Amino acid sequence: MRVRLVDAQDSGPAGQELVCLAQPYVRYAVEHPAVFRLMFNRSCDPSHSGVKAAGDAACAVLSPHVVAGVPPELHETHVTGWWSLVHGLAALVLYGKIPRDDGAIQQVDELVRSTVTAMSRP
Structure with a gap:
């Protein structure tokens, strides 16, 4: 996932x-559902050095x-809130709670675009 995020950032x-x-994060969940579920499963120990390094690199x-x-005092809150929003979208799409046509990644991209844009407004 980190490679996709690096490629997308600019x-x-x-x-x-x-x-x-946000789009490649949600796309990754849709295209690699088993890996995505494993990444956030309880059995994936966040204190394991490899897991922590991967999470830190993506962050x-x-x-x-x-x-x-x-403001610096709100950085952690903003990162947690943004991650919650995008991860929530990924989970809702992955578990079929947000309807979409099979294989229609454009629908997913538009959902992410419109949601992130709306939530980014002051």
């Missing part, structure tokens, strides 16, 4: 950075975009 127009990072890509313009 791929869109100014002001759409969060959308460009290092996302965090600067999420906290841009946010």
